[in-house]
Amino acid sequence: MSSLGRLPLSIKLPLLTAAMMVLVGAVASQQVLRALARVQDERVQELAQLHVEGLSVALGPLVLRHDIWEVYDTLVRASEGTEGRRMILTAVAGDAGRVLAATDPRRVPVDSAIADLSVGAAALEDLTVGGANPVLRLLAPLTYQGRTVGQIVTELDVSDLLTERRQALIYLILGNAFAVGVLAFAGYLAMRKMLRPVTTLARQMTETRGAPRPIPATGIPRGDGELARLARTYNSMVGAVAAKAEAERRLAERERFVALGRLSSSLAHEINNPLGGLLNATDTIRNFPDRPEVVRQSADLLDRGLRHLRDVTRVALEQNRLDDGDRQLASEDFEDLRLLIQPEVSRQGLDLGWSVVLSPETANRLAAGPVRQIVLNLLLNACAAAEHGGRIGLSAATGNDQLSIEVSDTGVGMPKSALDRLLTDAPLSPGGGVGLRLVRDLTTGLQGYIVHERVGGVTCIRVILGPNSEAPDA
The missing domain is CATH 3.30.565.10 (Histidine kinase-like ATPase, C-terminal domain)
Structure with a gap:
C-alpha cells in the first residue's frame, strides 16, 4: 500500500479506473453468464418436455398393453430424430416400476427396476445445465389420456452447452482484459496530458537549485482553466520572490556599507592618533639630525606607528573585499x-x-x-x-x-x-x-x-x- 502511495497521480488514476472497470466487467460478465445459463436451461427443458410429451403420446397405448417390442421400436426411431440425438439413453417403465424397454438394452435390461436408473435424476422443472457433468438425467411420468401409466428416464448430452458456456467465459475474460488494457492505457495518456502542467509546476518547484524559475509560456495551458490559473499564479509568486530577494540583497548591501561607515569613523580616530605621534617624530628628526640616539628613537617610533597603520588598513581592506568566499x-x-x-x-x-x-x-x-x-x-x-x-x-x-x-x-x-x-x-x-x-x-x-x-x-x-x-x- 505504501508503494502505491508513492506512485504519481498520472499512474494512480488510470490504475483506479482500471480497477473499477475490472469490477464492472466482472459484474457484467456474471450477468451475461447467468443469462446464457438461463437460456440454455430453457432450451434443455423445452427439448426434454417435447421429447417426453411425444413419447407419452406414442407409447401410452403400447405401455398399457405391455408391448415390449413396439415400445423398443418407437424408442429407437425417436432417438434417430433431430431431437433424439441429444438423448443418449431413454428407458420406459410401466406402472409397476419395471423397465419395458430402453434404447440401450445391455445397460438397462428389460424388467429391471427403473428406480436404479433414476438415482440422481431431476424433474422436468428442475432440469438445469450446471457443474462439470456433461450428462443430465431426467425422470418424468408417462401420461396417457390424463392418467399416469408409467415412467420415462432420459439421459441428455449437454457437453456442447458446457463448451459454449466455457467459450463464452473465455471470450468475456479476454474481451474485458483487452478493453481494460486499452482504456487504462488511453486513460494514462489522457491523464499525463491533463496533468502535464502540474508535472511542469512540480519540476519547476523541485529543481530550482536555490532560485525558483517561472514556467515558460509554452508550458501554460490555454484558456482560463484551473491549471492555467495555477501556472500563472505560480509565475506571479516566482516574480514576487525574485523581487523580494533582490530587495533583500540591496538592503543587505546597504547594511554592509552602513557597517563599514561605522567602522570607518572609528578607524579614522584609530589612524589619527598615531599620525600625531608620527608627525612629532619627523619634527624631532629635523630638529636633531646630529643626535643619532634621538634619530634612532624617532625612527623606531615611526616604524611602530607605520606598522600599526598598515595593519589597520590591511584589515579594513580585507573586510571590504567582495571575493573573499574561497579563502x-x-x-x-x-x-x-x-x-x-x-x-x-x-x-x-x-x-x-x-x-x-x-x-x-x-x-x-x-x-x-x-x-x-x-x-x-x-x-x-x-x-x-x-x-x-x-x-x-x-x-x-x-x-x-x-x-x-x-x-x-x-x-x-x-x-x-x-x-x-x-x-x-x-x-x-x-x-x-x-x-x-x-x-x-x-x-x-x-x-x-x-x-x-x-x-x-x-x-x-x-x-x-x-x-x-x-x-x-x-
Whole structure:
C-alpha cells in the first residue's frame, strides 16, 4: 500500500479506473453468464418436455398393453430424430416400476427396476445445465389420456452447452482484459496530458537549485482553466520572490556599507592618533639630525606607528573585499575582527572579553568571508546594545567538527522584531537594518543554526557552523 502511495497521480488514476472497470466487467460478465445459463436451461427443458410429451403420446397405448417390442421400436426411431440425438439413453417403465424397454438394452435390461436408473435424476422443472457433468438425467411420468401409466428416464448430452458456456467465459475474460488494457492505457495518456502542467509546476518547484524559475509560456495551458490559473499564479509568486530577494540583497548591501561607515569613523580616530605621534617624530628628526640616539628613537617610533597603520588598513581592506568566499578561515581572521572592533569598543568605553580556540582542521572547512561577516555584524549589534560602559564578549571554539561562535552583551535585550530577523524567515518589517537577517542568511548558507538566550541580564547569541548542524528541538 505504501508503494502505491508513492506512485504519481498520472499512474494512480488510470490504475483506479482500471480497477473499477475490472469490477464492472466482472459484474457484467456474471450477468451475461447467468443469462446464457438461463437460456440454455430453457432450451434443455423445452427439448426434454417435447421429447417426453411425444413419447407419452406414442407409447401410452403400447405401455398399457405391455408391448415390449413396439415400445423398443418407437424408442429407437425417436432417438434417430433431430431431437433424439441429444438423448443418449431413454428407458420406459410401466406402472409397476419395471423397465419395458430402453434404447440401450445391455445397460438397462428389460424388467429391471427403473428406480436404479433414476438415482440422481431431476424433474422436468428442475432440469438445469450446471457443474462439470456433461450428462443430465431426467425422470418424468408417462401420461396417457390424463392418467399416469408409467415412467420415462432420459439421459441428455449437454457437453456442447458446457463448451459454449466455457467459450463464452473465455471470450468475456479476454474481451474485458483487452478493453481494460486499452482504456487504462488511453486513460494514462489522457491523464499525463491533463496533468502535464502540474508535472511542469512540480519540476519547476523541485529543481530550482536555490532560485525558483517561472514556467515558460509554452508550458501554460490555454484558456482560463484551473491549471492555467495555477501556472500563472505560480509565475506571479516566482516574480514576487525574485523581487523580494533582490530587495533583500540591496538592503543587505546597504547594511554592509552602513557597517563599514561605522567602522570607518572609528578607524579614522584609530589612524589619527598615531599620525600625531608620527608627525612629532619627523619634527624631532629635523630638529636633531646630529643626535643619532634621538634619530634612532624617532625612527623606531615611526616604524611602530607605520606598522600599526598598515595593519589597520590591511584589515579594513580585507573586510571590504567582495571575493573573499574561497579563502579558508583561520585564527588570524578573528584577530583582524578584534582590531576592527577595538575602536568602537574604546569609543563607547566597553569591556571586551575575547576567547578564540580553533582547530585548524575544523576551521579550514569554512570560508573566511561569510564567518567574518557574521561575527562583525553580531559584534556591532552587541556594541550598540551594551551602551556606554557595558560589557561584550566573543567566544569561538571548535569541537565535534563544528565551529561554535558566541557573542554576548549586557544590554537590555533584543526586541521581538530583531529576534524575528535573526531566528525566522518572516518578512522584514519596515524600519531598521538587515544586519541580523544577513547573519541568518549567511548561517543558513553554511548549513548552521542560531540559538538565542537571555540569562542573568546577559544576551547571548550562539552560532553553530559545520557538517550535520541541526537546531535543537524547541
